[in-house]
Amino acid sequence: xNDKELVAHxxxxxxxxxxxxxxxxxSTANLFIQALAQKIKKESLDIKVVASSTVSQIKAIESRxxxxxxxxxxxxxLYVDGxxxxxxxxxxxxxxxxxxxxxxxxxxxxxxxxxxxxQSKIVTKIGEKFPxxxxxxxxxxxxxxxxxxxxxxxxxxxxxTAGDAFAITSDGNYVLDCQFNYTNLKDLSDVxxxxxGVIEYGIFQNIANIAxxxxxxxxxxxxxxx
Ligand code: 5RP
Numbered sequence: 001x002n003d004k005e006l007v008a009h010x011x012x013x014x015x016x017x018x019x020x021x022x023x024x025x026x027s028t029a030n031l032f033i034q035a036l037a038q039k040i041k042k043e044s045l046d047i048k049v050v051a052s053s054t055v056s057q058i059k060a061i062e063s064r065x066x067x068x069x070x071x072x073x074x075x076x077x078l079y080v081d082g083x084x085x086x087x088x089x090x091x092x093x094x095x096x097x098x099x100x101x102x103x104x105x106x107x108x109x110x111x112x113x114x115x116x117x118x119q120s121k122i123v124t125k126i127g128e129k130f131p132x133x134x135x136x137x138x139x140x141x142x143x144x145x146x147x148x149x150x151x152x153x154x155x156x157x158x159x160x161t162a163g164d165a166f167a168i169t170s171d172g173n174y175v176l177d178c179q180f181n182y183t184n185l186k187d188l189s190d191v192x193x194x195x196x197g198v199i200e201y202g203i204f205q206n207i208a209n210i211a212x213x214x215x216x217x218x219x220x221x222x223x224x225x226x
Contacts, residue, residue, distance in 0.1 A: 003118040003214035008032040010212050010219045011080045011116050017045045020073055022106035023060055024081025025053040025097035028116050032080050037063035052081060052106050053099040054170040070105065079110035084130045084202070085123045086115055086211045090224050091185060093126045095133030095202030098158075098169040104200045104207075113208045119215035126185055126203060131177035133158070133202040134192060138174050144197030145176055151191060152178040173199050 001009070008031035015021065015036065023033050033056065040047055041064075049065045050073060051057035060067040081103065085093035092115055094103055107113045123129055131154070136144045141157065149155045155178035158167040167175050182188040185205055192201045211222040 003217065004028045005031050006217060007116040007118070007212045007214045007219055008035050011114050012036065012039050014078055014112060014114055015039065016077065017047070019077035020048045020050065022076045022079030022110055023049050023051045023056040025056045025099060026082040028082035029056065029080065030059060032116060033059045033063055037065055040065065050076060050106065052102045053097055055097065070102070076106060076110040077112065079106045079113045080116060083115045083117050083121055085126055085128065086117060086121045086213065086222065087123055087126060088222060090208050090211060090222050091126050092204040092208050093130060093132065093202050094204060098167055098175055100133060100135040100200035100202055101169065101171055101173070107204055107207045115208045115211040117211070117213055119213060122213060127180060131179045134176040134178060135169055135173045135199045135201070136176055137197045137199055138172070140197055141174050144195060147195050148176060148178055148192065152180050154179045
């Protein structure tokens with residue numbers, strides 16, 4: 001079992017019967033979806049799932065999970081998702097998979113939000129390895145880009161995978177990928193959040209409960225209390 005598989009299986013320990021589980025997006029989250037499907041089948045569990053993207057929705061349905069749409073629920077018991085960066089203070093950066101609005105909704109609605117990843121995700125400062133993604137409304141995207149651009153070092157509209165058009169989120173929005181020179185993450189988040197046209201952004205501060213991080217086949221746990 002590699003490190004990503006290991007954390008995906010470790011997260012199964014938090015799964016309880018008769019619960020609603022939020023499914024994440026990305027290669028590590030996919031491994032959790034697979035492992036969850038096996039556990040549900042083996043133990044005949046009654047579990048409903050919601051998805052953080054159309055991609056994880058399709059994975060859930062393909063895995064024969066009991067998928068329900070987000071407009072049917074008001075809370076989630078457990079949300080398990082990957083991340084792009086995690087600090088030892090449990091600050092998390094997400095968004096390579098585009099759907100920040102859905103990911104933030106699931107994270108905030110969950111009684112427990114567990115981030116899973118390998119050691120490559122650990123950083124000392126959010127934004128160290130990746131630009132900060134910001135999901136924005138397409139209606140006046142140049143205005144939003146310009147406003148964010150005033151406080152950013154660099155802020156580009158994310159292209160699609162083929163590079164011939166813009167990336168579009170599951171909810172029809174665009175994504176800016178921005179680099180900032182900042183001193184206080186909360187202050188930066190507040191400025192981004194207040195910019196007209198911003199729908200959501202990839203900084204998850206004081207939201208995750210636990211990060212399960214694997215390195216060389218061993219899992220360590222980061223909690224807010226640690
Ligand atoms: C999607 C995300 C992913 O969880 C993040 O990109 C990690 O992906 P992977 O597990 O493939 O490294 O935030 O928006």
